Amino acid sequence: MTDTLTLTRPDDWHLHLRDGAALATTVPHTAAQFARAIVMPNLKPPVTTAEAALAYRARIQAAVPTGMAFEPLMTLYLTDNLPPEEIRRAKAAGVVAVKLYPAGATTNSDAGVTDIRKTYATLEAMQREGLLLLVHGEVTDPEVDLFDREAVFIECVLEPLRRDFAGLKIVMEHITTREAAQYVAEADGLLAATITAHHLLYNRNALFTGGIRPHWYCLPVLKREQHRQALVAAATSGSPKFFLGTDSAPHPAALKEAAVGCAGCYTAHAAIELYAQAFEAAGALDRLEAFASHHGPDFYGLPRNTGTLTLRRERWTPPASFPFGEAELKPLAAGEALGWRVVAERA
Ligand SMILES: NC(=O)N[C@@H](CC(=O)O)C(=O)O
Ligand SMILES: [Zn+2]
Numbered sequence: 001m002t003d004t005l006t007l008t009r010p011d012d013w014h015l016h017l018r019d020g021a022a023l024a025t026t027v028p029h030t031a032a033q034f035a036r037a038i039v040m041p042n043l044k045p046p047v048t049t050a051e052a053a054l055a056y057r058a059r060i061q062a063a064v065p066t067g068m069a070f071e072p073l074m075t076l077y078l079t080d081n082l083p084p085e086e087i088r089r090a091k092a093a094g095v096v097a098v099k100l101y102p103a104g105a106t107t108n109s110d111a112g113v114t115d116i117r118k119t120y121a122t123l124e125a126m127q128r129e130g131l132l133l134l135v136h137g138e139v140t141d142p143e144v145d146l147f148d149r150e151a152v153f154i155e156c157v158l159e160p161l162r163r164d165f166a167g168l169k170i171v172m173e174h175i176t177t178r179e180a181a182q183y184v185a186e187a188d189g190l191l192a193a194t195i196t197a198h199h200l201l202y203n204r205n206a207l208f209t210g211g212i213r214p215h216w217y218c219l220p221v222l223k224r225e226q227h228r229q230a231l232v233a234a235a236t237s238g239s240p241k242f243f244l245g246t247d248s249a250p251h252p253a254a255l256k257e258a259a260v261g262c263a264g265c266y267t268a269h270a271a272i273e274l275y276a277q278a279f280e281a282a283g284a285l286d287r288l289e290a291f292a293s294h295h296g297p298d299f300y301g302l303p304r305n306t307g308t309l310t311l312r313r314e315r316w317t318p319p320a321s322f323p324f325g326e327a328e329l330k331p332l333a334a335g336e337a338l339g340w341r342v343v344a345e346r347a
């Protein structure tokens, strides 16, 4: 049995850092493990200009602890009226991708897209400039069962979109179903997907174990066991179309432990450890490095990292809460022990 695991330094291809005082907690957690992260733009108000992305990047960089190397990769938030000209400015500013949130699909998505056809001129500009499209792949139609919204999105939105933009690189973020894993696996090389640690580790029973468990609530919501198994199979398959994206999404504990609780699980404090747990359970620890450190940069057309991250087999329990500005942040699986621990990060 391996007791230490040294990986090429990984990247997080889907992350929410939030803003303001929250950065003092979120940025050090992520920078302690990851060399780069795709930073989601769903702030209030959302990041919709190159200028706003640059200012946000500077605030993130200012929160990186001395001695740590971390590069935030910035994204813009797609709206019905994001002008195509902004895409050129974004490209010049180093923005790498644009995020599609169907309006109302998830946290801070009110400004999202109401009809994908309204964004076609902007998508054309992205295709031309080589910016990726990242999608929250769920339809918002209240008639569609919550557990089916990802599968319906593939059929009704993603498939036609890929036909109309045959040269656009697309990442289906945080996939949660067998249908999505299969669709991505069978698609051409311009479609890939991120998978979270929590969707690899838990099925929907986790939401209701002994009572309602708000800290396991995220969107897309956890699914049945057969879907979890399909995600594990995809992540450990060695296919370059699947890579790590934590979707670590912090909220003040009081807003999750509420009559109407916010969607989002915080995992950045122990991200790679949670993935290691999932890969080990599948007997696929040897596949973790490619998933965490190779497939993402290869798909984005960025160089792989040169540093390393070392984990040791060790039973430890992460803190049950963290400061979060004036509030409290409770991570996923607070109080539960983990089997792996990061012991060294080398830039
Ligand atoms: N995943 C979540 O449940 N929440 C995310 C938004 C998102 O990624 O959909 C958040 O910003 O809180
Ligand atoms: Zn999302």
Ligand SMILES: [Zn+2]
Pocket: 014, 015, 016, 040, 247, 249
């Ligand atoms: Zn997210």
